[in-house]
Amino acid sequence: xxxxxxxxxxxxxxxxxxxxxxxxxLVFEVAPDATKVDIKRAVEKLLGSKVDTxxxxxxxxxxxxxxxxxxxxxxxxxxxxxxxxxxxxxxxLEGA
Numbered sequence: 001x002x003x004x005x006x007x008x009x010x011x012x013x014x015x016x017x018x019x020x021x022x023x024x025x026l027v028f029e030v031a032p033d034a035t036k037v038d039i040k041r042a043v044e045k046l047l048g049s050k051v052d053t054x055x056x057x058x059x060x061x062x063x064x065x066x067x068x069x070x071x072x073x074x075x076x077x078x079x080x081x082x083x084x085x086x087x088x089x090x091x092x093l094e095g096a
Contacts (some may be wrong), residue, residue, distance in 0.1 A: 006034045006042040011078060022084040030056070032077045039079045048052040049087045 008029040016027040032041055036054040043051050060071035083089070
């Protein structure tokens with residue numbers, strides 16, 4: 001798996017913005033089959049920051065209806081990446 005396939009996109013919500021401002025934690029949507037080691041390597045290579053810890057969570061897809069038809073969204077995985085002490089958050093995530 002390539003590094004760019006591991007990290008899909010950063011998650012920008014109120015909760016993740018508070019985590020980023022309050023500490024050194026970044027939140028990403030990642031590939032469902034990515035491991036913590038894969039995520040750590042990808043963040044260190046792509047962002048150039050040293051990673052302290054990685055926590056992952058599976059978000060289960062919701063059942064959505066449109067009229068009488070029902071479908072289910074896909075399950076997806078997110079990763080909470082905590083940077084080491086003294087590491088800076090990348091510039092492109094500062095203002096987001």
